Amino acid sequence: MKQSHAYTLYHPKWYRRRVSTWWWTQQWRSFKFILRELSSLAVIYFVALLLWLLWSLGQGEASYRNFLAWMESPLMIAFNVIAFLFVLYHSITWFNLAPKAMPVRVGGKRLPDWMIAAPNYAAWVVISVVIAWFILGGN
Amino acid sequence: MAKTITLEVARYRPEQEGEPAFENFDVPLNKDWVVLDALNYIKDKLDGSLSYRWSCRMGVCGSCGMMVNGEPKLTCATFLTAYDPGPIRVEPLRYFPIVRDLVVEITDFMSKLKAVKPWIVRDEEKPISEGEYLQTPRQLDNFKQFSMCINCLCCYAACPVVGLDQHFIGPAAIALAQRYNEDSRDQGKEERMDVLSQHDGIWGCTFNGECTRVCPKNVDPAGAIQQYKIKAVTDWYKSLLMPWGKK
Ligand code: FES
Numbered sequence: 001m002k003q004s005h006a007y008t009l010y011h012p013k014w015y016r017r018r019v020s021t022w023w024w025t026q027q028w029r030s031f032k033f034i035l036r037e038l039s040s041l042a043v044i045y046f047v048a049l050l051l052w053l054l055w056s057l058g059q060g061e062a063s064y065r066n067f068l069a070w071m072e073s074p075l076m077i078a079f080n081v082i083a084f085l086f087v088l089y090h091s092i093t094w095f096n097l098a099p100k101a102m103p104v105r106v107g108g109k110r111l112p113d114w115m116i117a118a119p120n121y122a123a124w125v126v127i128s129v130v131i132a133w134f135i136l137g138g139n
Numbered sequence: 140m141a142k143t144i145t146l147e148v149a150r151y152r153p154e155q156e157g158e159p160a161f162e163n164f165d166v167p168l169n170k171d172w173v174v175l176d177a178l179n180y181i182k183d184k185l186d187g188s189l190s191y192r193w194s195c196r197m198g199v200c201g202s203c204g205m206m207v208n209g210e211p212k213l214t215c216a217t218f219l220t221a222y223d224p225g226p227i228r229v230e231p232l233r234y235f236p237i238v239r240d241l242v243v244e245i246t247d248f249m250s251k252l253k254a255v256k257p258w259i260v261r262d263e264e265k266p267i268s269e270g271e272y273l274q275t276p277r278q279l280d281n282f283k284q285f286s287m288c289i290n291c292l293c294c295y296a297a298c299p300v301v302g303l304d305q306h307f308i309g310p311a312a313i314a315l316a317q318r319y320n321e322d323s324r325d326q327g328k329e330e331r332m333d334v335l336s337q338h339d340g341i342w343g344c345t346f347n348g349e350c351t352r353v354c355p356k357n358v359d360p361a362g363a364i365q366q367y368k369i370k371a372v373t374d375w376y377k378s379l380l381m382p383w384g385k386k
Contacts, residue, residue, distance in 0.1 A: 013153035013154075014153075014236035014237060014238055014244055015151050015153070015158060015159060015236065015237040016236045016237075017233075017234075017237075019234070019299075019302040019303055023299060023302065024299070029349070030299065030347075033299075033345075033347050033348075037345065097346065097348075097365075100348070100351075100359075100361060100362045100365060101346075101362065101365030101366060101368075101369060102365075102366070102369065103362065103366070
């Protein structure tokens with residue numbers, strides 16, 4: 001929008017309040033929202049981690065062992081656990097929001113929210129189990 | 140004397156004070172009184188200089204939106220008893236410039252609203268002799284929820300993006316754009332998309348969801364915006380894959 005209400009000629013007496021930088025600390029709801037926004041960093045982190053894993057695999061055995069050694073350090077484990085919790089939070093809130101963004105109408109009636117969220121969760125669980133089976137069941 | 144409740148009302152009289160300050164008023168705590176009744180009581184009996192907007196006192200006109208204990212509310216639909224024993228803090232809608240006491244300046248919103256053409260756009264009007272544009276109940280159902288918006292601006296006062304970015308077109312304007320987009324009689328989708336696919340349009344929204352939570356008419360602006368985003372993205376892919384196709 002071109003027009004702005006920050007300054008309006010001839011109306012110096014309107015009182016304008018400034019939003020504090022810390023607005024999101026004032027309510028638990030907004031705090032949770034910012035946590036959710038931040039959780040996308042954890043998603044990026046895991047993508048980068050996966051790329052690093054693939055890259056070191058491609059570099060040969062020594063490089064892969066080096067990667068594994070890194071992953072075993074307590075600092076890395078702690079960091080990964082925290083990042084994982086963030087990703088979990090991100091996924092759960094994402095699935096809960098899905099019905100809001102994609103309402104499905106059947107016969108002119110809107111399906112209840114859980115009917116859209118549930119298949120999302122189911123797919124998540126199934127895919128996770130299959131991947132876990134591949135990784136853990138392999139040896 | 141009957142039971143009373145204290146209202147802490149934000150006052151701003153530019154000729155008198157440099158910034159808003161609270162003034163306390165004790166009003167009768169009647170069971171059937173809403174916050175707006177209390178304000179009317181103050182104006183009639185205690186201080187006639189109090190300024191605020193209202194008209195229908197029945198949740199239709201959308202002019203009585205204010206912050207009640209920090210939440211955007213229609214004051215004509217917010218009962219005093221819900222806040223017993225008080226006090227109840229009444230402030231002007233957040234994020235808008237204050238003109239006086241509880242009255243805010245909404246010209247900025249009006250120009251944003253106009254930008255999305257909230258009316259039925261036709262390429263060509265058919266002659267009156269051909270009769271009205273017909274619509275089935277199901278077609279009506281597609282947009283009815285969005286048409287319940289009364290422009291009370293509670294959603295603007297709830298939305299952190301509105302607070303942080305004054306250029307953001309805002310929840311109600313997008314929901315109303317969607318109300319006309321989804322109307323089977325309308326042909327203005329593309330014109331609206333030009334305005335709404337901008338950064339200050341739908342992409343400004345971070346899906347905080349506060350607008351939907353506070354909406355007194357259950358319009359669900361947040362839902363409207365996300366649905367619009369999905370539509371914008373699929374349209375973009377379609378035009379990429381099938382540039383010859385019609386949008
Ligand atoms: S006075 Fe009309 S909506 Fe409250």
